[in-house]
Amino acid sequence: MxxxxxxxxxxxxxxxxxxxxxxxxxxxxxxxxxxxxxxxxxxxxxxxxxxxxxxxxxxxxxxxxxxxxxxxxxxxxxxxxxxxxxxxxxxxxxxxxxxxxVQIDTETIEAISAMIHARFDEMMAEGAAELADLASRRTQLEGEQQKLLQAHYAGAIPLDLLKREQDRITASLETIEHRITAHHGHYADARANLDDSLKLLLSGLRPHPGLRGR
Structure with a gap:
């Protein structure tokens, strides 16, 4: 308070x-x-x-x-x-x-929830272009991996060069996956925290643990 x-x-x-x-x-x-x-x-x-x-x-x-x-x-x-x-x-x-x-009624809490979740949707949409670029880059790298393997099997690329190139591509793919996961996880965590906070508002009339048994 x-x-x-x-x-x-x-x-x-x-x-x-x-x-x-x-x-x-x-x-x-x-x-x-x-x-x-x-x-x-x-x-x-x-x-x-x-x-x-x-x-x-x-x-x-x-x-x-x-x-x-x-x-x-x-x-x-x-x-x-x-x-x-x-x-x-x-x-x-x-x-x-x-x-x-000061107890907040259910209708007000639902309105607050809808408003903030709508803003989260807008923010996620704003990042859609970046996600699309990351997904496109991931597809490109996966295609490079396949071509390298095919070239190696055909004897056009020695094993040591194949390994270096595969390590580079794998590192880039891991970075992309991390960024995509972080993007979705950030908003998922924020939505979960919002819902938990609003639930606490609904439980405002419940006795505080320090008052139980009195």
């Missing part, structure tokens, strides 16, 4: 005070930046000042650790942001609801 939508999605969060670390706990200001990874880390931003949200732990007077997202600017004492810390679990719920709002 990026840009304004995710910032506004978190703009109304943070109902708990930055001094509150959990239900029934005593207030504390002992914030410590956490080195723990989280799947939302680096993708969520403060709804007030736009700074990134850091993963921090707050420890209650009873010793209980609570994971929070904290505005990086406020945490570092930069600016005048007053965004309160948010329990990570609350942010996860907000993100789930945000995904539900």
């Amino acid at each position: 990026s840009g304004r939508p995710k910032r506004s999605a978190l703009g109304s969060a943070g109902s708990r005070s930055t001094r509150e670390t959990g239900p029934g706990s005593q207030p504390t200001r002992r914030w410590r930046s956490s080195g723990r990874e989280h799947y939302l880390k680096g993708t969520v931003f403060c709804g007030q000042c736009g700074s990134r949200l850091l993963v921090c732990n707050a420890k209650s007077s009873q010793g209980t650790i609570y994971p929070y997202f904290v505005c990086a600017s406020r945490h570092a004492g930069r600016g005048d942001c007053t965004r309160q810390a948010m329990l990570i679990e609350q942010v996860e719920r907000l993100i789930e609801r945000f995904y539900a709002k």
